[in-house]
Amino acid sequence: MSQATVTLPLCSSCNRPVKPAERATKFNCPSCNASLIWRCEKCRKFSRLYVCPNCSFEGP
Numbered sequence: 001m002s003q004a005t006v007t008l009p010l011c012s013s014c015n016r017p018v019k020p021a022e023r024a025t026k027f028n029c030p031s032c033n034a035s036l037i038w039r040c041e042k043c044r045k046f047s048r049l050y051v052c053p054n055c056s057f058e059g060p
């Protein structure tokens with residue numbers, strides 16, 4: 001069995017897979033610095049809130 005599937009990161013705001021072609025952004029959680037937050041292009045545009053899955057920090 002070969003591993004052909006690529007795991008796409010999920011947007012931390014809308015939970016949709018972030019495609020590599022999207023102009024998404026990723027950054028470490030400013031509160032715990034432990035988890036990587038992803039935001040898709042749309043969520044960036046609309047400034048949706050994200051929730052850190054590690055410490056439940058909410059940020060713009």
Ligand SMILES: [Zn+2]
Nearest residue numbers: 011014040043
């Ligand atoms: Zn999103």
Ligand SMILES: [Zn+2]
Nearest residue numbers: 029032052055
């Ligand atoms: Zn956090």
